[in-house]
Amino acid sequence: EAQVTQNPRYLITVTGKKLTVTCSQNMNHEYMSWYRQDPGLGLRQIYYSMNVEVTDKGDVPEGYKVSRKEKRNFPLILESPSPNQTSLYFCASSPPGTDTQYFGPGTRLTVL
């Protein structure tokens, strides 16, 4: 089944404890992206990647890192999480030459 998977789906952590949220797609998509969703703000793009080893900042990249060493994976790294990073995070991917994104199920992160 073609899909975008994220792990974990739910995470509660404490301020300053490094964490990684994984994202994987099995559709051989070149484009991948991370968003955070907050009430009243919709989705805001954190980082995106056009292909392996090619990443760029979105609208709210501060406090986040990404890497794209393989086409299928695009992990989101929070080196030192803070409470303002408590949010619902979505990973998405798109096939080459199109603009249609396929979204993962989301990761709900709480930073205490």
Add this chain to the structure above:
Amino acid sequence: AQSVTQLGSHVSVSEGALVLLRCNYSSSVPPYLFWYVQYPNQGLQLLLKYTSAATLVKGINGFEAEFRRSETSFHLTKPSAHMSDAAEYFCAVTFNYGQNFVFGPGTRLSVLP
């Protein structure tokens, strides 16, 4: 900076009534426009998109949207609401063919029996 606004964070309609969800964007160049739907505890699902072809776009579940350049709008409509349409709807734009997406704040649609 480009932005997307959605008028009304919450819209309620009766079952069978017309659904109208508003989306306006600000940009000096024509964008690609999308509507996504999010059901509770789920990810986003594409409803429809405009990519410079026909200005009236038909999507899934009976939804359609019309791109009006003069009004910088891309409102979403459905002639007759169904209970299963209750969800949150997001308008989104991209100006560089899928690299950088900007989403609106969302509109929660409630359908009353």
